[in-house]
Amino acid sequence: MKAPNLNQIVIRAQQQLLTNPNPQFLNPLLSQLTNSRNAFFDLYNQMLSQPFSHNHYTFTHALKACSFHNARSKALEIHAHLVKSGRYLDLFLQNSLLHFYLAHNDVVSASNLFRSIPSPDVVSWTSLISGLAKSGFEAQALHHFINMYAKPKIVRPNAATLVAALCACSSLGSLRLAKSVHAYGLRLLIFDGNVIFGNAVLDLYAKCGALKNAQNVFDKMFVRDVVSWTTLLMGYARGGYCEEAFAVFKRMVLSEEAQPNDATIVTVLSACASIGTLSLGQWVHSYIDSRHDLVVDGNIGNALLNMYVKCGDMQMGFRVFDMIVHKDVISWGTFICGLAMNGYERNTLELFSRMLVEGVEPDNVTFIGVLSACSHAGLLNEGVMFFKAMRDFYGIVPQMRHYGCMVDMYGRAGLFEEAEAFLRSMPVEAEGPIWGALLQACKIHRNEKMSEWIRGHLKGKSVGVGTLALLSNMYASSERWDDAKKVRKSMRGTGLKKVAGCSWVELEMSNNRLGSNLCTA
Template sequence: MVGVRHFHSTGRKFCSVPFSQFFQQRRSLESQISTTLGNCNSIHEIKQVHAHLLRRGLEHSSLVITKLIRMLTKLEIPMDSYPRLLFDQTQSPTSFTWTALIRGYSLQGLASESFLMYKRMRRDGVRPTSFTFSALFKACDVVDAAFGRQLHAHVVCIGGFESDLHVCNTLIDMYVNCGSIECGRRVFDEMPVRDVISWTSMIVGYAKNGDMESAAGLFNGLRDKDTVVCTAMLTGYVQNGKPREALELFESMMMKDTVVKIDEVTLVGAISACAQLGGTDCANWIRNIADKEGFNSDKNVVVGSALVDMYSKCGSVEEAYRIFQGMTERNVFSYTAMITGFAMHGRAESAVELFYDMLETDVKPNEVTFIGVLSACSHAGMVKVGKEIFERMQKEFGVTPSADHYTCIVDMLGRCGYLEEALELVQRMPVKPHGGIWGALLGACKIHKNVEIAEIAAGHLFELEPDNVGNFVVLSNIYSSVGRLDDVLRIRNSMRRKQLTKNPGCSWLET
């Protein structure tokens, strides 16, 4: 009988334990440690478990090391630090250990490291699993489809994975996210077996590319539709500005003979469709359905936030505020929707007041919240408050100003006549100004009849938006307002050469 000799500390004797029993005990201990690791919520707890496994002689256990790497990834510990050290100390890592490290690099956006580890894995003669390719295809999302095609070739060459459902689904996702929808469709068409994830991925891909006709063709060809695929189709309609089609699908999901159940995400999609239509009758209809389905706005923060946004966009800001006040739980989306709603309806003081109320809670504003409150300050001419909020945005809340935030500030300064300050801000801002920023400055020049800065703003707009006739018209109106009719004629001739046509109802001369 094969056994393992253990030294007895009490009597200086050796006892022989059958290898099968020793192996079983080791596996049991590995399982216990893995379970303990699964319950860890901090790096300190993980290090305690790691110290324990070192004392028990399990520092080279692939099972435990794999679990350690996965938990460190979950806690967002940089892969090149603790996780990589663990991996490098592992003797003969298994495919699961390799995959855990590759997945960690992928999740942290380190695509090149993921690919390098895969190459090392293959050089060491370790065969990848379907989960290895899944992690690698996800890494391709942050690079481009070229790497994905190389990996796709590996899948075919290695063999055994080209018909694997999990691999094919992640391959479709990769092609869709990299903008190669045709390649994704070829993978889909060649799959011997498809599940709801396969269908949903393709529908979402077509929707992202604005091809709702192809999405509808796939959707209608699917016999057994569930909530996930129906919601994907509904959301696609909403994202592509087709609210009526979205609500028709929603109504079909509500029919008694259907097995599809309405969930929170489906309902939010339908609420967004009603917001696009902008009618209060439609808004009241979907709200009644939400109540009947058990998604009351006072208890469900997701649905409540969507309703606040919808009523604001439908012109009923008071109803939006009533819903907001009735919510027992509020998150950043609730506050942002209400702040933006107030700003949209000229209630700047209410928007700013609610923003400061928000800061008194545990809810922290995000980049969209700041766009809402800065927009309110802009339209109300609240320069001092707007500047203060803009300053606090990055220093206090870690939100890096985007071009949209700068647009609000430029618009605010420009409306109040601080045109030189607005121009200086645009010229020294760290992000590249887009058309919206120069457009805000040009609009302010129109208010204050500032030709010099208007010409600077218009010059940039003519480069960024050469076919936007509105920019030519605004500059022409500014020239007209100060009596420079020769320049008005010059702009008209320039438009004629560029074959730009003035929009109906847009006058050359303002009265």
């Protein structure tokens, strides 16, 4: 049976108004007209003109329509009518108005309205707390949450109230208060079987980095959905525990308790890319292929492409890039940077040209890959041209990594005067990696004069341990032991310590970390 169209609903409403203008029959028809602003408010005004054809549900439908059509002036008109008609003291309508104002981030009107409610119920409190938290007023939201317990009338929060309070705690990073909210929920037995509350607690612990607490909550949840699994996985990935994130994903797939969604898959692929673990990424790819409802496109396609280029499997990178039907700037930028990172400089520039031909406008990330490719390929003139085009034609404000590519480009070419002039022309102070790149060029070209200039420029400034270590090694290689000793002494004086380098080597689906100071027999 087909649903009635707009004209049929309007005709039925007009007939109802003439024969039996009862709000019990008119309100459902009014609700069906929500998508059509003119038809809805025409009927609403007609119902309002007859004293017995509307009730408080009529006004809640009207406020929902105002939210849907962003009709603030009409909502204010409804508010004024409720005050004038004496219906304003209806708590049901007050809560509807409160919800409207908060949904439109009108915190001032919502707060004034809330204060005018003689006895706000749990819906009133929850709407206010949730609305304030979503509008960026987390501290005020928690203040009102605490005030729920103030005398003379204590209002007991429900699961939705606690979820709103937890969201506010999460935004503020207030782990201590969050634990209190969690404990209160346990006392009320809200946690048992309430997956929404459980997910909110899980999300809070994960975002605050309390991963042991998050894992404990997850393990004790009676009901877990895809949000539960994805939240825990994201928590591990965000904290840098990428192997643990993959373990959660694999357990999720094998348990069949919940089916991973796009967000789950994108997150686990990013985790695999972060540690360059190709075999784990391939396992995820196999899972994607096993699902007929998933396609290598959009966010999943971009994440898969990013994983392969970060893991250095450019053959699969080319294949995945070709599989992505709807290539966006992220697809192009990811592959361009991946090609540059893996030594495919010529392919990088060819792909960039193809990107422009296909009408995709590059972003700042794309230009990092292009400039890096020019630097490593020794294409100085092209690099300068691309940098100027980025800034002047595309209107992209250069960032530190763009400046770093240019300085590296000049340094590799041995053009130290040009590098110095470029550094002086920068509108921002160069950071450690830029100085490190230039020092490396000085080491290659044995330019002690420039290294001395860099040392003088860095004196008294905060730079990374790698830059100072490189400077010290340069002095040592030139047998300037006193200077090397001074740099090392300054490193110790500031508490800096160089961490030993390491590599990740995959052996039969397991990762083995090899320290750079290991000796072979």
